Amino acid sequence: MSPVGECIVAFVFGTVVGVLVQRSRFCNTAALRDAMLFNSYRNTKALLVAMIILTIGFTTFISIGEGHTMHFDVGLNTVAGLFLFGIGMVLAGACTVSTWVKTGEGNIGALWALIFTFVGMFLFSLIWSWNFWPPAPASMTGKINVEALQLGFSNAATLQEKLGIPAIVFGLVQAGVLLLIYRAILKKEAAQQARHKAAQEERARKKAAPASDNAAEPVAEPAQ
Amino acid sequence: MDKCRPRGIALKTELEQNCSGKDKACLCLRQGSRDRTEKPATANGGRMDLFKKTLDPVIALAAIAVLDIFLFLLVGSWTVGGGETMMTGLAAEAVLGDDIDRLPFWSLVFQPDWGYWKIYISLGMLFGAFVAAVLSKEFYLRMPRRLGEWVMITIGGLLMGFGIRLAFICNVSTFFGITPEVNFGGYLAISGIIAGAWVGSLIYKRILEG
Numbered sequence: 531m532s533p534v535g536e537c538i539v540a541f542v543f544g545t546v547v548g549v550l551v552q553r554s555r556f557c558n559t560a561a562l563r564d565a566m567l568f569n570s571y572r573n574t575k576a577l578l579v580a581m582i583i584l585t586i587g588f589t590t591f592i593s594i595g596e597g598h599t600m601h602f603d604v605g606l607n608t609v610a611g612l613f614l615f616g617i618g619m620v621l622a623g624a625c626t627v628s629t630w631v632k633t634g635e636g637n638i639g640a641l642w643a644l645i646f647t648f649v650g651m652f653l654f655s656l657i658w659s660w661n662f663w664p665p666a667p668a669s670m671t672g673k674i675n676v677e678a679l680q681l682g683f684s685n686a687a688t689l690q691e692k693l694g695i696p697a698i699v700f701g702l703v704q705a706g707v708l709l710l711i712y713r714a715i716l717k718k719e720a721a722q723q724a725r726h727k728a729a730q731e732e733r734a735r736k737k738a739a740p741a742s743d744n745a746a747e748p749v750a751e752p753a754q
Numbered sequence: 755m756d757k758c759r760p761r762g763i764a765l766k767t768e769l770e771q772n773c774s775g776k777d778k779a780c781l782c783l784r785q786g787s788r789d790r791t792e793k794p795a796t797a798n799g800g801r802m803d804l805f806k807k808t809l810d811p812v813i814a815l816a817a818i819a820v821l822d823i824f825l826f827l828l829v830g831s832w833t834v835g836g837g838e839t840m841m842t843g844l845a846a847e848a849v850l851g852d853d854i855d856r857l858p859f860w861s862l863v864f865q866p867d868w869g870y871w872k873i874y875i876s877l878g879m880l881f882g883a884f885v886a887a888v889l890s891k892e893f894y895l896r897m898p899r900r901l902g903e904w905v906m907i908t909i910g911g912l913l914m915g916f917g918i919r920l921a922f923i924c925n926v927s928t929f930f931g932i933t934p935e936v937n938f939g940g941y942l943a944i945s946g947i948i949a950g951a952w953v954g955s956l957i958y959k960r961i962l963e964g
Contacts, residue, residue, distance in 0.1 A: 536829045536871035543825050543832070544878020547818055551879070552886035553804055554814035558925050562951040567959060576811035577929060580819040584934035587823035588831070592935065598830040600932050602922050604939025609946040611921025612928065614913045616950015619925065620958050622910025626834035626924045629911075630876050634883025639898040643911040650915020651842040655859035664922065666863045685937035700936040 551631045558625040562616070569722065571715045578712045582705045589701025592687045599687050603672060605680035607664040618650075805890040822930055829871055831931040834879075835924025837872030838915075839864050906961065921946070 531539070550556075554576070561573035591597040619625045622643040624632055629647065632640030665678050672683040686697035822832045843866035847854050854860050887893040898904055918924045923932065923939075925947060933940030 531828060533869045533871070537869065537874045539825065539828050540871040541874040541878040541881075543821055544875040544880075545882035545885075546821060546878075547832070547875075548879035548882020548884075549804075549886040550809065550814040550818055550882075552883040552892075553890070554809040554811040556811040556814055558929065559951070562948060563955055563958070566952055566955045573811055576815040579812050580815035580822075581929060581934060583816060583819035584822060584831075584930060585936070587819070588826060588934045589936060591823070591827060597826045598828075599935050600831065600833075600923075600927065600937070602939075604937075604942055608921045608923065608939055608942050611917045611919070612923070612925070612943050612946030613917070613950040613953075615917030615921065615925060616947040616952075617954040617957070618910040618913025618915075618917055618950075620910070620951055620954025621906045622914060623907070624910075626838065626914070626918070626926055627879065630834070630879040631883040634880045635887040636893050636895045638895060639903065639907050642898075642904065643907045643914070646908050646911025647838060647915035647918070648842045648845065650912040650917075651839050651919050652846055652915075653912070654916045654919035655842070655846070655857055655863075658859040658863065658919070659857040662858075664920070667922070668862065681939075681942075683937075683939070685932070685935045685939075687935070689936070697936070701934075704934075704936055 547627075548631055548634060551627060552635060557628045559619045559623065559628065563620050569718075571719060575712065575715060578708055578715070582708045582712070585701045585705045585708065586698075589686045589697040589704075592685075592697035592701075593690065599685055601670075601672075601683065602667045603665070603670040603675070603680045603683050605664060605675075605678070607679065805886070819930070831927070831934075832875065833872055833924065833927045833931055834876055835918040835927060837870065837874070837876045838924075839919060840866065840870045840873050841876070842915075844868065902961065917950075 556573055556576055558573070558577065561577040564570040564572070565574045588597060588599075592599065622629070624640050624643055626647075629640045629644045633644055663678065665675075665680065670680070670683070674680065674682045686700045689695065689700055690697045818832075825832060843854075843860050843864050846857075846860065847866045854866075860866060884893065898907065921943065923943060928940060928943040928947060933944060
């Protein structure tokens, strides 16, 4: 595909994603933070469903040699970088997607977070230009490189090549694990709902007055 | 209840005619007709609903996942961090001019280039969210009130930008790109992001409480 075509496809995809994310108020930060802080799984469930669909879709096409997989080595920098990112996204209250979407809604705080994301990237470029770590994608070998703290590269496509097992097999295993997590969340939610119902009935019994209507919602959704 | 929502008037009458009593669809239909407040969603009404009601994130993300598979086949999976880095590079080039050559990062890792497709995903999301917010009358300028919030957002933004570049991937590539490719780096990345979100949540909680 021509570079202009790629940009147009990317823009169309981005626009649809922007509409869907704005309308559903999905947020990757909330998917992790709300599950940890408030035991609320609205976004977590959506994230898991998307990952199940993507795992099966991607590995199906990888099995027949289609698709553009990402190629870069992972290593200590992956864990360390995303650890910092995880702290940052909870403090900023937005991840990479929601900073763009919330900026589009007119949220100045999200725009501020976006500007400082750029500043953070520029600061990293200063440090990289001094110590050259982690290695640039062009100099990555795909093998374990202890000196550069790199663990190499491996995905469903390379496993298929090395082991002769179709990529979809790995995909189905992973999708199965994700499905188990999803079902565990549904179970937990059902238990939460049962507890709330019991508490609500208890309160209704104690008060002779009609049941309060504010207890209908099982979990208070935090404002986003 | 959601499964029982009548899907269209044509379907409804058809069901009423063929209703034998114990059929699941019939049960749904009866439930639906009892609930008088629920309007049958006609094709037209359904389209307008998108900009009136909040969409279930499961549906939204399932749709995004299907689109992402097409994008994966055409150019590559959904990512945001790469485009943001390229924008940083373009901004740095505009500000610094030729001085940018003194930073090898911008020649060895990312060469500023307007033709990089990942930039346009981000711009598309900005545009799509703006259009959706205007159509649903949710666009208005909102600003963090307290100084503490500004400080938190500033530190959070810096950590996000630095973290993305250090890891070479952002959260979107982690959850919607490399992990679905069964890349073992994806598991490393998810462990990192969950550990970070947990520490972040502890800090956030402490700030909220005191």
